Structure formats: C-alpha cells, structure tokens
Amino acid sequence: MQSQKKHPQLYSFEFYPPKTPEGAASLQIVQDKLAALNPEFFSVTFGAGGSTRDLTFDAVIDIQSKGITAAPHLSCVASTKDNIRAILENYRAHGINNIVALRGDLPSGMMSAGEFRYANELVGFIRQETDDHFQIHVAAYPEVHPQCANGVEDFKNFKRKVDAGANAAITQYFYNAEAYFYFVDACEKSGIDIPIVPGIMPITQYSQLFRFSEMCGADIPRWMRKRLESYGDDRESIQAFGLEVVSTLCQRLLEAGAPGLHFYTMNQAAPTLAILANLQR
Numbered sequence: 001m002q003s004q005k006k007h008p009q010l011y012s013f014e015f016y017p018p019k020t021p022e023g024a025a026s027l028q029i030v031q032d033k034l035a036a037l038n039p040e041f042f043s044v045t046f047g048a049g050g051s052t053r054d055l056t057f058d059a060v061i062d063i064q065s066k067g068i069t070a071a072p073h074l075s076c077v078a079s080t081k082d083n084i085r086a087i088l089e090n091y092r093a094h095g096i097n098n099i100v101a102l103r104g105d106l107p108s109g110m111m112s113a114g115e116f117r118y119a120n121e122l123v124g125f126i127r128q129e130t131d132d133h134f135q136i137h138v139a140a141y142p143e144v145h146p147q148c149a150n151g152v153e154d155f156k157n158f159k160r161k162v163d164a165g166a167n168a169a170i171t172q173y174f175y176n177a178e179a180y181f182y183f184v185d186a187c188e189k190s191g192i193d194i195p196i197v198p199g200i201m202p203i204t205q206y207s208q209l210f211r212f213s214e215m216c217g218a219d220i221p222r223w224m225r226k227r228l229e230s231y232g233d234d235r236e237s238i239q240a241f242g243l244e245v246v247s248t249l250c251q252r253l254l255e256a257g258a259p260g261l262h263f264y265t266m267n268q269a270a271p272t273l274a275i276l277a278n279l280q281r
C-alpha cells in the first residue's frame with residue numbers, strides 16, 4: 001500500500017442519469033447535499049450501447065454548471081470510433097476534462113457490431129484523439145472480473161489500460177478489504193502507481209444487492225450474507241448492520257492509505273452521508 005499513500009484522499013460520488021422529471025428533481029437535492037462535502041468529482045453512468053447517451057450528457061452538463069467537476073462514464077461496447085469521437089469532442093467543447101472509460105456490457109444475446117473490444121482500446125483511442133485533455137479513470141477488479149478465467153490474466157488486462165494511458169482507477173465494490181490490499185500490492189510490484197480508489201457500495205437492502213453482486217462478481221462474505229438473511233424484511237436492521245460494516249471497511253481502507261473513496265450512491269444521499277459521518281477523520 002506504500003505507493004498509494006502519496007495520493008491525496010478524496011471523495012467522489014457516482015450517479016445514474018435520471019429518466020423522469022421527478023427523478024431529476026430528487027437528484028438535485030441529493031447532489032446538493034453531497035456537494036457540501038467538497039468532492040473531487042461527481043460521475044454519471046452511461047448505459048450499455050449508448051442507451052443513456054443524451055441523459056448522461058445532460059446530467060454531466062448540469063453538474064458542471066454548478067461548479068462541480070463532472071466525470072462522465074463512457075462505455076465503448078457496440079460503439080464505432082466515429083460515435084466515440086463525437087462524444088469526446090462534445091465533452092471537450094463543454095469543458096469536461098475527466099472521463100471514466102469502460103467497455104460496458106451488452107444485454108445477453110445481443111451481438112456487438114462495434115469497433116472496440118476492450119476498455120484498453122478505448123483508453124488508447126481517447127489518448128490518440130485528445131492527447132492529455134482528459135484525466136482517464138478506468139475500472140479495476142480486486143475480486144477479479146466475472147468474465148475472466150483467473151486473477152493473473154485479469155490483472156494483465158488491467159495493466160493494459162494503465163499502459164494505454166489511464167490516470168486513475170476506481171474499483172468494483174467489495175466487502176473484503178484484503179482483496180483490495182492484495183490488488184494494490186500487485187500494482188506496486190508491477191510498477192503501477194496511479195491512484196486505485198476503492199468503490200464503495202452502501203448496504204440498504206439485501207435481495208437487490210445479492211443479485212447485483214452475483215452479476216458483477218462482488219463477493220458478499222458468508223458471515224455478512226448469513227446476518228443479512230437473518231433480518232428478512234426488517235429493513236431497519238439491514239441498514240444499521242450495513243452502515244456499521246461499510247463504515248468499518250471505509251475506515252480501514254483510509255487508515256491503510258487508500259487514495260479516497262468513490263461511492264456508488266444509487267442516487268441517494270443518506271446512506272453515503274451516514275457512512276462519512278461515521279469516519280473518524
């Protein structure tokens with residue numbers, strides 16, 4: 001973890017673009033609350049195959065107009081180079097200079113007709129087209145990406161993104177701090193010294209978290225699963241336990257020198273604010 005200690009500890013918050021006027025209004029309130037914490041940036045997700053292209057753009061411009069740094073996510077699966085070039089140019093013209101570069105996932109059964117296969121190709125393309133304009137953030141998987149056969153290959157693939165020009169990484173969420181520490185040590189041994197920012201998923205309910213974790217390859221440790229299952233529909237107990245566990249995780253990560261935390265807010269302020277209030281900093 002030594003090399004991570006030189007990076008400042010900053011917070012960032014991730015949102016999905018709202019689809020309805022009600023969603024947009026409620027997101028404004030959420031973002032105002034989180035903006036008070038002086039975040040490094042707010043990021044906005046991008047639907048696979050460009051399905052939220054305009055919504056993501058609008059949400060990003062709205063954030064930027066409030067004086068907060070905005071980092072749009074951009075996934076390349078099923079996209080052409082012309083498509084991506086146009087999006088990059090549009091962001092550049094609007095003064096956006098952070099981007100989260102991803103491959104994305106196509107809905108099952110859909111074939112990709114795109115010109116990019118993996119995120120490292122997108123990172124290389126962004127650098128080729130726009131030089132050093134963008135700070136490029138990429139995804140990292142301390143618990144191994146679900147489609148990769150093993151951790152060694154997955155790590156090599158992560159390094160390709162760094163070699164292609166990524167400036168920082170945000171991890172998939174995890175609840176095993178050791179997986180993160182091991183991943184960061186592997187980075188150090190490979191000469192990777194960009195910030196590897198832990199992605200934090202607050203726990204507010206169980207069934208959706210369980211389904212989502214199965215899909216994205218995030219492990220919910222057995223002791224946590226058993227405890228969460230035992231609460232059944234008792235949402236209050238789930239939230240109290242989740243708050244305790246995730247606050248302790250965050251505290252450990254920061255004490256060990258993690259370069260900040262990136263919160264998957266799910267467009268809610270309260271769970272993230274409660275965790276941050278618990279951190280003794």
Ligand code: FAD
Nearest residue numbers: 045046073102103104118119139145147148154157170172
């Ligand atoms: P890659 O780095 O391309 O990796 C994908 C898989 O391919 C891995 O198994 C890897 O080992 C393998 N691989 C990579 N490169 C090579 C190569 N050159 N040769 C062979 N194999 C290779 N999804 C969205 O649709 N929209 C979002 O906004 C979004 N935001 C995200 C934000 C974060 C912080 C994270 C962690 C994930 C996000 N995702 C998002 C999900 C992400 O798109 C998926 O996890 C996707 O499956 C992989 O994307 P990636 O950029 O990590 O892909």
